[in-house]
Amino acid sequence: MSPLRPVYITRMPSVSAIPQRLCLGPGPSPVPPRVLAALAHPTVGHLDPAFLALMDDVRDGLRHVFATTNPMTLAMSGTGSAGMETVIVNLVEPGDRVLVGVNGVFGGRLAEVARRAGATVTTVDAPWGRALDRDALAAAIVRDAPHVVAVVHAETSTGVANEIEGLSDLVHAHDGLFVVDCVTSLAGMPLEIDAWGIDAAYSGTQKCLSCPPGLSPVTLSPRAVARLERRTHKVPSWYLDLTLLKSYWGQERAYHHTAPINMLYALHEALAIVREEGLPARFARHRAAHERLAEALSALGLPFVSQEGHRLPMLNAVAAPAGSDEAALRRRLLDEYGIEIGGGLGDFKGKAWRIGLMGHGATAESVDAVIGALRTLLAV
Ligand SMILES: *Cc1c(COP(=O)(O)O)cnc(C)c1O
Numbered sequence: 001m002s003p004l005r006p007v008y009i010t011r012m013p014s015v016s017a018i019p020q021r022l023c024l025g026p027g028p029s030p031v032p033p034r035v036l037a038a039l040a041h042p043t044v045g046h047l048d049p050a051f052l053a054l055m056d057d058v059r060d061g062l063r064h065v066f067a068t069t070n071p072m073t074l075a076m077s078g079t080g081s082a083g084m085e086t087v088i089v090n091l092v093e094p095g096d097r098v099l100v101g102v103n104g105v106f107g108g109r110l111a112e113v114a115r116r117a118g119a120t121v122t123t124v125d126a127p128w129g130r131a132l133d134r135d136a137l138a139a140a141i142v143r144d145a146p147h148v149v150a151v152v153h154a155e156t157s158t159g160v161a162n163e164i165e166g167l168s169d170l171v172h173a174h175d176g177l178f179v180v181d182c183v184t185s186l187a188g189m190p191l192e193i194d195a196w197g198i199d200a201a202y203s204g205t206q207k208c209l210s211c212p213p214g215l216s217p218v219t220l221s222p223r224a225v226a227r228l229e230r231r232t233h234k235v236p237s238w239y240l241d242l243t244l245l246k247s248y249w250g251q252e253r254a255y256h257h258t259a260p261i262n263m264l265y266a267l268h269e270a271l272a273i274v275r276e277e278g279l280p281a282r283f284a285r286h287r288a289a290h291e292r293l294a295e296a297l298s299a300l301g302l303p304f305v306s307q308e309g310h311r312l313p314m315l316n317a318v319a320a321p322a323g324s325d326e327a328a329l330r331r332r333l334l335d336e337y338g339i340e341i342g343g344g345l346g347d348f349k350g351k352a353w354r355i356g357l358m359g360h361g362a363t364a365e366s367v368d369a370v371i372g373a374l375r376t377l378l379a380v
Pocket of ligand 1: 025079080081082084106152154155156157181182183184204212
C-alpha cells in the first residue's frame with residue numbers, strides 16, 4: 001500500500017452507534033429531548049433577521065438566570081473555559097494585580113489564565129474539599145488592593161460552594177472588580193449578579209442549564225465595561241475581544257465571527273425550560289435531589305469529602321469505596337448500567353467520586369438509578 005494514501009478505519013459507522021447514557025458526572029448533564037430537537041432545527045444565516053430576534057431572546061433569558069440587567073450579557077462561542085478566558089483577557093491588563101481564591105482545579109485554572117494575561121497573581125488557598133476562608137480573602141483584598149478579585153462559586157472538582165455574597169463591597173472599596181466563575185452554579189443554586197455586586201461572571205451550557213457544551217454565557221456590569229473601555233492595551237485575544245463582539249450582539253450587528261447558530265437554538269430552548277420551571281423551583285429540585293442522594297450514600301457507607309455546610313447540591317464529591325479499584329467500578333457502572341459518574345481530579349484523583357445532579361439530571365429517578373446500580377456493584 002502506498003504510504004502516501006491515507007488509511008480509513010471505520011470504527012464508529014454512525015453517531016447512532018453511540019449508546020444512550022445517564023450523565024451523572026461533573027458535566028455534561030442530561031439534555032432534554034426539547035433541547036435536542038431545537039439543535040436539529042434547520043440552520044439559517046447568522047445575520048438572518050429571524051436569528052437576530054432569537055439572539056435577543058437568548059440575551060433576555062441569560063439576564064433572567066444571571067439575575068442582572070447588565071446590557072453586556074451574551075453567549076460566547078466556546079465552552080466554560082472560553083468564558084473564563086473572555087472575562088480575564090478583557091478585564092486584565094499586563095501588570096495588573098489579580099487575587100484568586102484557589103480550592104480546586106478551576107480556581108487554579110483561573111490563576112493560570114490570569115498569569116498568561118500578564119497579571120501579577122496572588123492566591124488565597126484552601127485545602128481540597130474545604131471552602132475558601134472569607135477572612136483570609138478579605139485580608140488579602142485590604143493588603144493588595146487587587147485590580148481583579150476572582151472566585152469560583154461552585155468548585156466542581158471538590159463539590160464545594162464558596163460564599164461570595166457580601167464580598168463585593170470590600171473589593172469595590174479598593175477599586176477592584178469582582179469576578180465570579182458560575183459555570184456549575186448557574187441555574188442550579190441561588191446566584192444574584194446584581195444584588196451581590198458581581199462585575200463579571202461566566203458560565204457554561206452543559207451543567208445546570210442542561211444544554212450540550214459549546215456556549216459560555218458571560219455578563220459584565222457597567223463598572224466592568226467602563227474598565228474595558230479605559231484599557232490602554234488592546235485585548236490580546238481577537239476572538240474573545242468583547243469590544244468587537246459587542247457590535248454583533250448590539251445594534252450594529254456587525255459580522256465578527258459566525259455564531260454557532262444551532263447551539264444558540266439549543267440554548268434558547270434550554271432557557272425557555274428554565275423560565276417555565278422558575279428559578280426557585282429549579283433550585284429546590286436540585287436541593288431535594290441532593291438530599292435524597294446524600295441520605296442514600298451515607299447508607300452505602302460512602303462519606304462526603306466536601307466540607308459540611310458548604311456542599312454543592314449539583315455536585316456530590318464522596319470517598320470512593322475503600323480498597324476498591326474505583327476506575328473499574330465506574331467503568332462497570334457505565335458498561336452495565338449506562339450511568340456516567342466522575343472520578344476525582346488533582347488531590348482527589350483515585351480517591352473520590354463526583355456524582356453530578358445537574359439540570360435535567362437533578363431528579364429522584366436519577367438518584368434511585370445510580371444508587372440502585374451502586375448497591376448491586378458494591379454488593380451491599
Ligand atoms: C466545567 C467548569 C469549567 C470549565 O468549563 P468547560 O466547559 O469544561 O470549558 C470552569 N469552571 C468550573 C467551575 C467548571 O465546573
